[in-house]
Amino acid sequence: xxxxxxxxxxxxxxxxxxxxxxxxxxxxxxxxxxxxxxxxxxxxxxxxxxxxxxxxxxxxxxxxxxxxxxxxxxxxxxxxxxxxxxxxxxxxxxxxxxxxxxxxxxxxxxxxxxxxxxxxxxxxxxxxxxxxxxxxxxxxxxxxxxxxxxxxxxxxxxxxxxxxxxxxxxxxxxxxxxxxxxxxxxxxxxxxxxxxxxxxxxxxxxxxxxxxxxxxxxxxxxxxxxxxxxxxxxxxxxxxxxxxxxxxxxxxxxxxxxxxxxxxxxxxxxxxxxxxxxxxxxxxxxxxxxxxxxxxxxxxx
Amino acid sequence: xxxxxxxxxxxxxxxxxxxxxxxxxxxxxxxxxxxxxxxxxxxxxxxxxxxxxxxxxxxxxxxxxxxxxxxxxxxxxxxxxxxxxxxxxxxxxxxxxxxxxxxxxxxxxxxxxxxxxxxxxxxxxxxxxxxxxxxxxxxxxxxxxxxxxxxxxxxxxxxxxxxxxxxxxxxxxxxxxxxxxxxxxxxxxxxxxxxxxxxxxxxxxxxxxxxxxxxxxxxxxxxxxxxxxxxxxxxxxxxxxxxxxxxxxxxxxxxxxxxxxxxxxxxxxxxxxxxxxxxxxxxxxxxxxxxxxxxxxxxxxxxxxxxxxxxxxxxxxxxxxxxx
Numbered sequence: 092x093x094x095x096x097x098x099x100x101x102x103x104x105x106x107x108x109x110x111x112x113x114x115x116x117x118x119x120x121x122x123x124x125x126x127x128x129x130x131x132x133x134x135x136x137x138x139x140x141x142x143x144x145x146x147x148x149x150x151x152x153x154x155x156x157x158x159x160x161x162x163x164x165x166x167x168x169x170x171x172x173x174x175x176x177x178x179x180x181x182x183x184x185x186x187x188x189x190x191x192x193x194x195x196x197x198x199x200x201x202x203x204x205x206x207x208x209x210x211x212x213x214x215x216x217x218x219x220x221x222x223x224x225x226x227x228x229x230x231x232x233x234x235x236x237x238x239x240x241x242x243x244x245x246x247x248x249x250x251x252x253x254x255x256x257x258x259x260x261x262x263x264x265x266x267x268x269x270x271x272x273x274x275x276x277x278x279x280x281x282x283x284x285x286x287x288x289x290x291x292x293x294x295x296x297x298x299x300x301x302x303x304x305x306x307x308x309x310x311x312x313x314x315x316x317x318x319x320x321x322x323x324x325x326x327x328x329x330x331x332x333x334x335x336x337x338x339x340x341x342x343x344x345x346x347x348x349x350x351x352x353x354x355x356x357x358x359x360x361x362x363x364x365x366x367x368x369x370x371x372x373x374x375x376x377x378x379x380x381x382x383x384x385x386x387x388x389x390x391x392x
Numbered sequence: 393x394x395x396x397x398x399x400x401x402x403x404x405x406x407x408x409x410x411x412x413x414x415x416x417x418x419x420x421x422x423x424x425x426x427x428x429x430x431x432x433x434x435x436x437x438x439x440x441x442x443x444x445x446x447x448x449x450x451x452x453x454x455x456x457x458x459x460x461x462x463x464x465x466x467x468x469x470x471x472x473x474x475x476x477x478x479x480x481x482x483x484x485x486x487x488x489x490x491x492x493x494x495x496x497x498x499x500x501x502x503x504x505x506x507x508x509x510x511x512x513x514x515x516x517x518x519x520x521x522x523x524x525x526x527x528x529x530x531x532x533x534x535x536x537x538x539x540x541x542x543x544x545x546x547x548x549x550x551x552x553x554x555x556x557x558x559x560x561x562x563x564x565x566x567x568x569x570x571x572x573x574x575x576x577x578x579x580x581x582x583x584x585x586x587x588x589x590x591x592x593x594x595x596x597x598x599x600x601x602x603x604x605x606x607x608x609x610x611x612x613x614x615x616x617x618x619x620x621x622x623x624x625x626x627x628x629x630x631x632x633x634x635x636x637x638x639x640x641x642x643x644x645x646x647x648x649x650x651x652x653x654x655x656x657x658x659x660x661x662x663x664x665x666x667x668x669x670x671x672x673x674x675x676x677x678x679x680x681x682x683x684x685x686x687x688x689x690x691x692x693x694x695x696x697x698x699x700x701x702x703x704x705x706x707x708x709x710x711x712x713x714x715x716x
Contacts, residue, residue, distance in 0.1 A: 222407060222410075225645070225648065225649075225693055225697070226649075226652060226689070226693070227649050227652050227653045229653065229655075229656065230652045230653070230655070230689070233655070233670070233671070233674055234674075234682060234686060236674065237673070237674030237677070237682055238418055238679075238682065240674075240677060241677035241679055241682075320532070324534045327534055327536075327537075328534060328535070328536055328656055331536045331656075331659075332536075332655075332656070332659055332671050332674075332675075333671070333675055334671070334674050334675055347536070347537065347540065351540060354540070354543060354544055354548055355548055355555075357548075359544055359548070362540060362544075363541075363544065366537045366540065366541070369534065369537065370532065370533060370534075370537065373532050373534070374529075374532045377528075377531070377532050
């Protein structure tokens with residue numbers, strides 16, 4: 092099994108692309124740090140009782156008065172910045188992954204329907220996708236987020252906010268998937284195996300799901316990876332703008348927003364380190380996505 | 393020509409109607425304007441009177457038509473948060489956003505095109521690699537983070553440039569306030585414009601590079617070389633000219649994106665524009681401002697698309713031939 096993976100075309104090109112290997116390593120380290128944060132993080136930033144204001148604004152290692160229990164320093168409440176980043180990245184990654192998953196489900200379903208059914212459904216859906224693509228996705232996400240939040244009763248806002256964000260970002264990304272899937276479906280639906288399935292009376296939904304879908308799903312991996320980078324940035328941006336996750340679930344964007352207030356009083360590390368973590372995460376995802384796109388594109392071999 | 397413009401206009405109208413419908417649906421059904429506008433100790437008679445005044449007892453399509461009618465006359469209702477007419481609020485902030493967006497676009501064009509030409513001609517030099525790396529970082533760097541880092545370096549550490557606001561603005565006439573004519577206004581513009589323009593700059597650079605690589609392979613460039621023209625004449629007179637058609641299209645289409653995207657930059661730099669207004673409205677569930685912004689941005693996009701289509705028509709003679 093391992094030998095088969097090692098010898099496969101995809102893994103061969105992976106081994107020979109140093110940027111992809113480095114990106115994968117970085118992504119793996121960051122994801123592991125985020126996933127195992129409760130066990131790996133030196134402190135628990137969610138545990139308010141352990142915080143002490145006496146520890147506030149300790150500088151990171153390399154500056155005077157730093158100590159090794161807070162490698163990246165502490166924030167205004169004495170929270171360890173490194174631990175906050177690890178917990179924050181956990182939330183950023185979960186929201187990013189779920190948003191992309193939502194966008195894939197919606198985009199693939201609508202793309203299949205548009206491509207296979209054609210006619211009015213096709214032109215309506217693609218018209219909507221085209222219009223949406225001309226707007227920046229962050230504006231779409233912000234407006235959806237704002238409208239749903241306004242419609243929710245006050246006491247439910249904080250607890251439902253994470254689902255609202257996932258929905259808003261997912262909706263802002265679906266056209267990317269739908270257009271690709273529609274394009275490949277248009278090609279597939281005229282092939283002989285689809286004709287054959289139609290002739291023997293397979294229902295339409297089964298042709299779409301078990302015959303066409305497996306043949307058009309390939310590119311979703313690439314768009315999904317690049318979409319994950321976009322989704323992570325979108326969530327961070329919304330949280331930075333103050334319309335994202337509530338302060339009780341601080342993601343990387345929330346940490347950057349809180350740290351932003353202390354930029355002028357000299358405590359740059361509170362905002363710069365979460366920022367660097369975000370850049371590293373997005374850069375690693377984008378490099379992997381770029382490599383995947385090139386590796387899976389037969390024209391470039 | 394007239395038929396072409398007409399068909400584009402006809403395509404734009406349904407888009408605007410749909411956006412108007414969404415905006416109306418938000419306006420009418422999200423949040424309860426009656427309970428927001430009524431005083432705490434209201435009577436049932438007052439409530440019914442307000443429902444009547446707001447036209448909420450009318451049938452759905454009458455309300456929609458009324459809403460469109462008012463919107464066409466620049467009446468977007470009253471902001472829940474600031475209790476002022478929305479149209480005035482937006483008009484007050486429009487100059488700030490437009491000045492920022494125009495500066496960012498000009499900057500992106502003025503730097504992006506030469507960088508793209510250079511990397512297209514000299515593919516493998518060290519400087520080209522550097523430019524390509526910068527552009528990759530530019531794409532991966534979230535806008536708000538770029539703004540924060542610029543503030544940290546140029547405002548906090550070096551103390552060269554202001555980190556928020558527009559500086560001193562001068563009032564031109566009744567409706568326009570400009571930061572272009574004062575020193576502090578121009579200084580305040582630098583960091584936000586870089587923040588907003590960097591993404592566009594990398595986009596333009598990559599596009600010009602790809603187009604240059606494509607064009608430099610064509611026969612007429614080979615022919616120009618055979619004629620013994622100088623490199624300068626070939627690169628700028630023949631090659632660049634032919635790459636600019638798609639570049640101008642993209643810049644035009646992206647301008648709407650810049651206007652919309654400025655909401656992030658404006659929040660980072662506390663720039664008193666439309667984007668900041670929108671973000672503040674979203675935070676406080678101020679639906680009238682949100683629906684007005686939505687309609688305005690849709691209008692901006694439709695107008696820009698139309699202008700770009702017309703430009704395309706004017707620049708590219710092939711389109712005219714195909715139409716006939």
